[in-house]
Amino acid sequence: MKDVFIPMTSIASGLGQEAADDLYCLPIQIVNISFVGRPDHWVLVDAGMPGSADDILAAARERFGSDARPKAVILTHGHFDHVGALVDLVRHWDVPVYAHEQELPYLTGRADYPEPDGSVEGGLLAKIAPIYPNQGIDLGDHVQSLPADGSVPELPDWKWIHTPGHTPGHVSFFREQDRCLIAGDAFITVRQDSLFKVLAQTEEISGPPRYLTPDWPAAWDSVKRLAALRPEVAVTGHGLPAAGESLAAGLDKLAREFDRTAIPDYGRFV
Template identity: 35%
Template sequence: MKLEQISTHIWSLKTWFLFPMRVWLVKDEEGITLVDAGMPFMARSIHRAIDQLNAGSLQRILLTHGHSDHVGSVHKLHSAYNVPIYAHEIEVPYMEGQLTYPRRRKIEKNIREGLAAALPTTENGHLQSFAGLQPYLTPGHSPGHTVYMHEKDGVLLAGDLFTSKRGRLKRPMSAFTANMKEAIESGSIITQLQPKHLEVCHGAPVLNPASQWEGYLAENMKDYK
């Protein structure tokens, strides 16, 4: 697996499993926050990467959503570090197997019940930030899909909100997306946040993604008019 620094506070850890897969390590004064947990075989590499950064221990795991390729190493990492794990409250019952993901035939029990907590909210109802990362709900790929914006670094960790090809925004994988129209509409978050750098799990980084929004929307919403 390849560890690459993408900004002052963020590293990408990349591997291939039929297609590219990424998780992210974010440092702050407390230590390391992991965003997404990949497949089970990635646990050892994530552990090595945390040690390699020499920036403190793992403090928490933030999940963009609960599909198996994003939570696969959660149980091993929790056993090793005993840290809190967070996902959006809408997502938790799907990944725990209490509800069936839309467009899936079977319930997926991808994470042990009670292991993940709902992302906490502030007094005004906004999702609480962690380690400089502000969460935003972006449903569509999954009911509780969430992205994390590192405002200081200008980096958006977008999970499966998009894929990418040669630096261009592409829509998420159709076979695994619950509601494609909603997922495309959720992509408008990039016009609000204006990230300098967009990271997706399955694909390469996209620079200044908001500049591509109008073209992306026109190309992908034509089937829904």
Template identity: 35%
Template sequence: MREVAEGVLELRMGFVNLHFVVTDDGVVLVDTGLPGRAPKVLRALSEARGTTGDITTILVTHQHMDHVGGLAELKRASGARVVAHELDAPVITGAAQPRLSPVQRVAGLLVKDPEPAPVDELLTGDGPVPVPVPGMRAFHTPGHTPGHVSYLLDRGGGILFTGDAAGSGGGSVRATPKAMTDDLAAARASVARLATLDFDVAVFGHGSAVRGNAVDRFRALADRQR
């Protein structure tokens, strides 16, 4: 667990990151990691905050198992309200089966399926999240999945929670792998859209945080994808 921006803690669990946003009313969790890792998430939060009962909201970026694997268990443990986009919610709740690429099917052989979890609040477009998270706005960024969402926190020059709309490596921002992307054209359009926002720091589901006018790295990626 490390602080990557003002009041934002990053927990790296293997190849995936999840993030805690500390607010006056409790902790907002962005994504939940792989199945079976929820006890580690709660333990890390306990060590950082002194309690495991202060997660008030869980913001889901998308339906993939490495991002919703601990959702059901963490919701039970905390009573947090879960927010996700309406297009990904059926997979998260178990009402629909995910559409998997060949690479994802192979990965699914190594990791158990996520437990279905309820979604309390559905996102249908851009705007403030529908539960009290001060300064947090949702942006529909489809492509990686149909209902992928990125979140922008109005704090310290702006902090973008990218999810898998993009990744990072070596201080630069890169596109997510084609083999893991549902709609490549939509994914590129989402990167271009994020490049029009204002933020100083970007954090990712995969890769290290980028600090210092991070939006410039998104603009560079958008230019490369034209």
């Protein structure tokens, strides 16, 4: 996966946003990573597109200083666009990686994800989905399971929530005190199968990317679970951070109408 370059981007690429005082969302091409914490103690959530390690390292230095090194890398899931730079980053930083136990086969070289579904209902980015890598990576003993009690290593104010559907071990992260949510791809804030909407980053609270979501009933349950948290701010894997009334209304509508608006009418996983 290291040598794979996916030639697509958006107008937001490289333009980070402060979702909270200690939560920084950075789009790289068409996917977001998050820096959580402050210069003396921070973690990286997700690891971007293949070939993006240098961009992530540069952004970390700009935000946290020349010796920037996270306490850990924590993953929402292991799809190619969320772990694309991970092998290089772990080699550079030598820090632990945490993920849900059901993601570990894809992160230790034991399994590959299902091939993306180019037949699914959707726009151009769905049709070209077969070019996206589905291979797992091998982090060896650098990766370990998230704690079973829901705590998040190095982030004591956060908890992890199992939000499967997009992948078996997909998780989201929630901080009760200010109702900040890092949702990964459990839901996203852009219609990811539409090339125009991805390029323009048009806000639309949407279900997970259709071409890489094999379990739609579980995905719907996960959206309902996140909507019930009533988040004030959400950073998702794709699209700009959302907040306030637009987030609340959009997420409530998605939870109610998921079968009509998110689940495709046809496709291999339907």
